[in-house]
Amino acid sequence: MYSVSEIVSEATERRRISHEESEYLLSLPEDSSDVSLLIDSAHRFVLDATGSVARIGAQIGVILGPCYADCGFCSFAASTTDTEDYVMSPSELARYLRMINEGGKVSGISLMTIHQFDFDTLLDLVSTARSVLPESIPITINTGDLDPAECRELKSSGADSAYHALRLDESIDNLLEPRQRLETMKNLLAAGIKVISGVEPIGPEHSPKEILDTYWRTYDLGCNCCSASRREAVPGTRMYNSGEISERRLEQIRAALVLSSAWCDRTELGYYGGYYGGLNRALCEYGGSPKDEYEISEHGLGRTVEWAGARLRSEGFGKLLLADGSIGSL
Ligand code: SF4
Known part of the structure; x- marks a missing residue:
């Protein structure tokens, strides 16, 4: 029988805990006092490891429309969407970037596309973003599968990092090929x-073992860090009625993954181990989003820069990494 307080204390000292101990943390009943201890400990660990400095990133949907990957949870899935093809113009992207960066509070920008897209258009948009943004703001791409030459061109045009995941139930809930994702x-x-990966989209049917295996597969592959996010029930999608995990269960999963990888030092993106996001980070969403039934997500889910600041303040963060690389108040 494991002791949660002993596992947590080992992990917060940045000593490696076993796979079985991590699985035990993920298996605890979400309404238990052990899970409260786990979440509180991970939260304190992250506040300490980051010096209470939070970060705000913003994702902009730049190439959207019916997506033939047809993920059952996504508002762009070709078989269920009524979205029309949309390509953001460079001038519209520049307008978005200036608007998002007005207060100097966003320290990372991600450009998102559906699975299939015109590659030269994406290159143009990355170059536009690079010319508008200060060097201190890295550009992440969140896009479909890419061959080696395309990756090199994206790097030359200014992409610093990419979000790419082998999703839970890839090829079952969609038409994608797991091998190509890897x-x-x-x-x-x-x-x-740099590659930021993710365990997603987590639903009630996913076991602790599946979650852990997905998380560590990315580390073994050489990815810089990995996040965790839940499947959101988007009206009109095939998986709308497939159930959602609670916010507390998601916190439990994030806490267990943070602590299970606190010993990792490969990443310069995660700062406190192999985990990325969710604890000292908030990601805003502008333009179209796969998680939103509204065309313009800032008018739908409303995850704006202001929303991100309020969320981080409510979690105890008082400082923020600013767009120019300095640290200011949140
Ligand atoms: S999640 Fe991405 S790959 Fe899947 S349907 Fe939506 S846009 Fe396409």
């Missing part, structure tokens, strides 16, 4: 683009 991660890394 190949893309390798291609990005080989081109010198």
Whole structure:
């Protein structure tokens, strides 16, 4: 029988805990006092490891429309969407970037596309973003699968990092090929683009073992860090009625993954181990989003820069990494 307080104390000292101990943390009943201890400990650990400095990132949907990957949870899935093809113009992207960066509070920008897209258009948009943003703001791409040459071109046009994941139930809930997802991660890394991966989209049916295996597979592949996010029930999608995990269960999963990888020191993106996001980070969403039934997400889910600041303040963060690389108040 494991002791949660002993596992947590080992992990917060940045000593490696076993796979079985991590699985035990993920298996605890979400309404238990042990889970409260786990979440509180991870929260304190992250506040300490980050010096209470939070970060705000913003994702902009730049190439959208019916997506033939057809993920059952996504508002762009070709079989269920009524979205029309949309490509953001460079001038519209520049307008968005200036608007998002007005207060100097966003320290990372991600450009998101559906799975299939015109590659030269994406290159143009990345170059536009690079010309508008200060060097201190890294550009992340969140896009479909890429071959080695495309990854190298993206690197040359200004992409610093990429979000790419082998999703839970990839090829079951969509039409994508798991091997290609992994190949893309390798291609990005080989081109010198840092890869942030993710365990997603987590639903009630996913076991602790599946979650852990997905998390560690990305580390073994050489990805810089990995996040965790839940499947959101988006009206009109095939999986709308498939159930959602609670906010507390998601916190439990994030806490267990943070502590299970607190010993990792590979990443310069995660800062406190192999985990990324969710604890000292908030990601805003502008333009179209796969998680939103509204065309313009800032008018739908409303995850704006202001929303991000309020969320981070409510979690105890008082400082923020600013767009120019300095630290200011949140
Ligand atoms: S989640 Fe991404 S790959 Fe899947 S349907 Fe939506 S846009 Fe396409």
